[in-house]
Amino acid sequence: MGKKVTIRDIARLAGVSVTTVSQILNGKGARFSKKTQHRVLKLRDQYGYVPDFNARSLILQKSSSMIGVLVPDISSPFFGTFVKGVQQVAQHEKMVPLIFSANRDPKLEQEYLSQMIARSIDGLIIASATMTTDTISRLIGSREIPYILFDKNYAQHGTRVLTDDYRGGTLAAQHLVNLGHQRVIALKPRQQSENFTQRMKGFYDTLIKNKVNFDQKRDVIVASLSRPGGYAATAAVLASGATAVFAGNDDMAIGLLRGLTERKIRVPDRLSIIGYDDIYMDEYVSPRLTTIHQPILDLGIQSAKMLLSKIHDDHSSEQIRRFPVKLVIRQSTGQPRQN
């Protein structure tokens, strides 16, 4: 025996969210297009959907929005914390957050996203370095699924959260300059998204402004954006003769720190290291890592809040939230050793 048609079935068939169907069927659909209203009402008649009192109160009072959260790598400390922020809001607001992580594989990301959309997800938070707003629009198609970008690529449109990477690079350089370093190198990823380009540009510009000799060919070491990547760069870092290193992110910095510890190179006496992100591991390595703090938990919290407001008001205008960064001085940076 088949079950009764539910509001979720209507939402699925109409390609809109449950909230949209609920609002239209409850006479609050004026904000949606005539086409959408018509589609939903027609489906209701076609399938003989009658909202019963229980289901209705369930939906109006405590409907769960199921939201998808796409991250590049869930096992990284950065995205573990980001997702924790999303979950905090979810828990309060009766949303069910589903996390999907495609290991930075653009094809897989699109595949997963399509599947989520096909299963009537109510909203999406997309933190992907490769996904463009055009691709997202194409995948979502005619459905009305609100989404928030955690924007690493300075997209030209879409509601999104971003941080000030240029300023982060500036702060890192200024800290090393203030300590007296004159021979500085940077560790950066091979394929960098726009946020890394900005981060590095802020770093270079500030060094040059402070008359520190820096050559973007000679003084930049390319490595994979991971702990093993930083570890593998140890020999190259030592060969450079630098007294300080700016690692593109904390994972790289922590990998490098391990390489240096194994070779009994003292940090910061012999070499200063500054990272980027302020992941929780920074407090547990030895010496504890100086870094540029991104408000990772808060980025997750605000992304979820913005998504929620979009789910509840489909016509809310495009919003952009910019988050500040700041320098956190711990133990891995110090004055250069006097020769």
Place this chain on the structure above:
Amino acid sequence: MGKKVTIRDIARLAGVSVTTVSQILNGKGARFSKKTQHRVLKLRDQYGYVPDFNARSLILQKSSSMIGVLVPDISSPFFGTFVKGVQQVAQHEKMVPLIFSANRDPKLEQEYLSQMIARSIDGLIIASATMTTDTISRLIGSREIPYILFDKNYAQHGTRVLTDDYRGGTLAAQHLVNLGHQRVIALKPRQQSENFTQRMKGFYDTLIKNKVNFDQKRDVIVASLSRPGGYAATAAVLASGATAVFAGNDDMAIGLLRGLTERKIRVPDRLSIIGYDDIYMDEYVSPRLTTIHQPILDLGIQSAKMLLSKIHDDHSSEQIRRFPVKLVIRQSTGQPRQN
């Protein structure tokens, strides 16, 4: 205009997986109950579902199973790695893994699970310390959703993966005994699931067998199962006068290590520490952490493979996979200091 009824709609309405519907509609449904076959065929007729050639080949050749993975805390290194194992299999096998994490809140876990079930998830991997097989059965109800337990509570039934915690505790104790420690303490969580009880029992039994004086009241420190928990226990550990500590998991051990480093207590010269799990952070703290290795990645891989085989063959019998543990000696344990 409503969209055509899809095989997913039929699956949803029948409360079975897409694979089940596909097999029944393709004349391969003999393994399912008469009741299920009847329900699916009736829905097909009722909604006039006609599998078209494209959709059919899509389903038979490359259907995506959407599977849910419930973990207690996705931001922990342990479950980050476990999920990575699930994802590796998923990527090969065209499954979409959706991760949900309810921060060890049993009510929230049940709420999320219900939502996943209501949205026609194709299968579930459940790694929860609080969820019993009775609760899961109740939530799944009459639907046919295969699931795998990552079993921390030695459930009496259900297909599941487990590790040998008693033996893990034994290995930890034997290592400390072999180094010559006579004054040993343990750090354990306040509310422990069965796996911790077994782990600690293996530890105590082995100490006693080796004539090490150990009092379960005096020599056990209770702390929260986290890095901050281990860190907060630093003073109590030092006050105990022990020469070696067995921490219930690596997170606790790493928190304690930080507390000791801050107080300039040398590890292992003054105090040996052994953890449990072998999370990736063990390699990046200083000194690197000696621990009991659990095959975390492999636990994720095998859970996914077992689930897949259950999805493809609903009548597969109950399976239990036991995984071995082993001692990994790094730098945080050594002989006790001679007084």
